[in-house]
Amino acid sequence: MSVTPPGTATPWIRIVEAPKHVGEIVELRGWVTHRRSSGKVQFLVLRDGSGTLQAVAGVKDISPEQWEASAAITQESAVILRGMIKADTRQAGGVELGMQSLEVVSAAPDYPITPKEHGVDYLMDHRHLWLRASRQQSILRIRAEIISAFRDFMNQEGFLLVDAPIFTPSACEGTSNLFETQYFDDKAYLSQSGQLYMEAAAMALGRVYCLGPAFRAEKSKTRRHLIEFWMMEPEWAFATLQDVIALEEKLLIYTVGRVLEQRAEDLKIIERDTSKLQKVLGPFPRIHYDDAVKMLHEAGIAFEHGNDFGSPDETELSNRYDTPIFITNYPAAVKAFYMEPDPNDPKLCLSCDCLAPEGYGEIIGGGQRMSSLEMLTSRIDAHGLPQSAFEWYKDLRRYGSVPHSGFGIGVERTLAWIAGLDHVRESIAFPRMLYRLTP
RNA sequence: UCCUCGGUAGCUCAAUGGUAGAGCAUUCGGCUGUUAACCGAAGGGUUGUAGGUUCGAAUCCUACCCGAGGAGCCA
Numbered sequence: 001m002s003v004t005p006p007g008t009a010t011p012w013i014r015i016v017e018a019p020k021h022v023g024e025i026v027e028l029r030g031w032v033t034h035r036r037s038s039g040k041v042q043f044l045v046l047r048d049g050s051g052t053l054q055a056v057a058g059v060k061d062i063s064p065e066q067w068e069a070s071a072a073i074t075q076e077s078a079v080i081l082r083g084m085i086k087a088d089t090r091q092a093g094g095v096e097l098g099m100q101s102l103e104v105v106s107a108a109p110d111y112p113i114t115p116k117e118h119g120v121d122y123l124m125d126h127r128h129l130w131l132r133a134s135r136q137q138s139i140l141r142i143r144a145e146i147i148s149a150f151r152d153f154m155n156q157e158g159f160l161l162v163d164a165p166i167f168t169p170s171a172c173e174g175t176s177n178l179f180e181t182q183y184f185d186d187k188a189y190l191s192q193s194g195q196l197y198m199e200a201a202a203m204a205l206g207r208v209y210c211l212g213p214a215f216r217a218e219k220s221k222t223r224r225h226l227i228e229f230w231m232m233e234p235e236w237a238f239a240t241l242q243d244v245i246a247l248e249e250k251l252l253i254y255t256v257g258r259v260l261e262q263r264a265e266d267l268k269i270i271e272r273d274t275s276k277l278q279k280v281l282g283p284f285p286r287i288h289y290d291d292a293v294k295m296l297h298e299a300g301i302a303f304e305h306g307n308d309f310g311s312p313d314e315t316e317l318s319n320r321y322d323t324p325i326f327i328t329n330y331p332a333a334v335k336a337f338y339m340e341p342d343p344n345d346p347k348l349c350l351s352c353d354c355l356a357p358e359g360y361g362e363i364i365g366g367g368q369r370m371s372s373l374e375m376l377t378s379r380i381d382a383h384g385l386p387q388s389a390f391e392w393y394k395d396l397r398r399y400g401s402v403p404h405s406g407f408g409i410g411v412e413r414t415l416a417w418i419a420g421l422d423h424v425r426e427s428i429a430f431p432r433m434l435y436r437l438t439p
Numbered sequence: 440u441c442c443u444c445g446g447u448a449g450c451u452c453a454a455u456g457g458u459a460g461a462g463c464a465u466u467c468g469g470c471u472g473u474u475a476a477c478c479g480a481a482g483g484g485u486u487g488u489a490g491g492u493u494c495g496a497a498u499c500c501u502a503c504c505c506g507a508g509g510a511g512c513c514a
Contacts, residue, residue, distance in 0.1 A: 040471040058471070115475045116463045117451055121506050218512055231514060362514060410514030
């Protein structure tokens with residue numbers, strides 16, 4: 001047992017480190033989440049962002065003034081506690097703090113979020129405080145782990161981070177879903193994808209990716225949609241559709257593995273059924289669009305060949321598997337202008353969407369990009385887009401055009417799936433949604 | 440934009456045409472091991488807004504506002 005020598009400051013530790021300090025006098029700094037008392041014994045549950053811990057004080061353990069202060073402490077008041085870390089099998093973390101002193105940094109009157117349940121509207125209005133809930137903290141930790149995993153994986157695979165611009169001069173894929181903003185005397189739009197810029201960067205650096213926000217002015221109001229969301233977009237020169245599908249598969253297996261390994265505590269706190277994540281091992285099914293349509297027909301679903309899949313169709317397909325699935329070779333008509341045509345069927349294109357299991361829907365969209373200047377020019381016309389806006393993009397086909405492929409993976413949808421969230425609104429600290437811009 | 444559901448105390452909800460209630464939160468009191476502690480007491484209401492029907496409306500009707508889920512579109 002180590003005791004802090006007299007004359008030295010009590011070491012400030014974080015709650016997550018507490019089990020390593022059993023028998024030591026330490027200082028904890030945090031916020032009170034619950035207070036219970038039994039007349040002559042008081043219990044304060046403290047959180048400090050790294051975890052929660054119960055602190056105990058008998059009436060003789062602390063000064064009468066501190067005892068009074070402790071008795072009057074309110075939820076979310078900020079405190080500094082000093083005392084001894086003790087092993088206690090009754091506690092979730094196995095330890096508690098035997099309080100020896102309490103200092104109130106800041107008292108919090110009438111904290112709006114109580115330990116009882118609240119409605120969605122109320123919680124969203126108090127999102128800035130809701131983040132303090134242990135479940136929300138765990139989700140944000142898992143989010144950070146996923147983003148680290150994405151970047152570590154891409155770096156390991158030899159891809160270089162290149163940041164794409166947020167202000168863009170015009171529509172990449174039509175203006176209806178773009179946010180318009182003032183750019184001095186001109187107009188600019190908030191980026192809905194960094195892909196075209198990544199194609200340019202890939203021609204410079206071979207393998208690149210960007211990771212940043214995307215903005216879509218879609219009037220979508222479902223549990224899968226945010227107006228502002230984060231996306232990672234790798235772009236890979238000389239790669240084919242099959243190359244990029246294999247990369248996506250490896251990325252997802254790596255990311256799920258990292259979360260299972262590094263964020264096991266958080267998965268437990270949010271009560272995620274991890275047995276479903278354990279099954280996320282390759283290979284994932286690759287299903288040709290034509291076969292997917294047949295599967296829907298066999299399931300008795302009226303679906304017209306040539307259309308894009310709706311959410312119920314995607315759910316029907318992905319529910320047949322425990323792992324994510326790839327749907328490949330969509331009709332060119334339902335995909336963006338830059339998709340490379342399928343050499344086996346000119347009506348289809350070399351595209352691929354990845355659908356997450358458990359009904360979470362599309363988490364990745366990607367494919368092989370068009371490399372022919374002539375064909376790209378005609379597709380831009382066919383989509384009614386102005387050639388002038390794409391002259392720089394067409395330069396990529398004029399000067400050393402090569403087959404290349406890439407994809408975009410949505411951070412929030414990937415997190416919603418891995419964490420088993422009911423709604424993407426919990427997958428980002430401050431969600432921007434239709435009709436909700438504050439806090 | 441369309442479809443469906445909802446709006447009652449600070450919060451979560453009950454009251455289905457006849458005196459607006461409960462739990463939690465708050466305040467006060469009790470309790471030496473509590474785990475969303477427990478026990479007792481108190482305060483707390485223009486039932487989303489505006490009309491209408493009725494002897495009487497939280498409840499029925501109309502319009503509007505706000506929220507939620509879904510469709511379309513997308514990651």
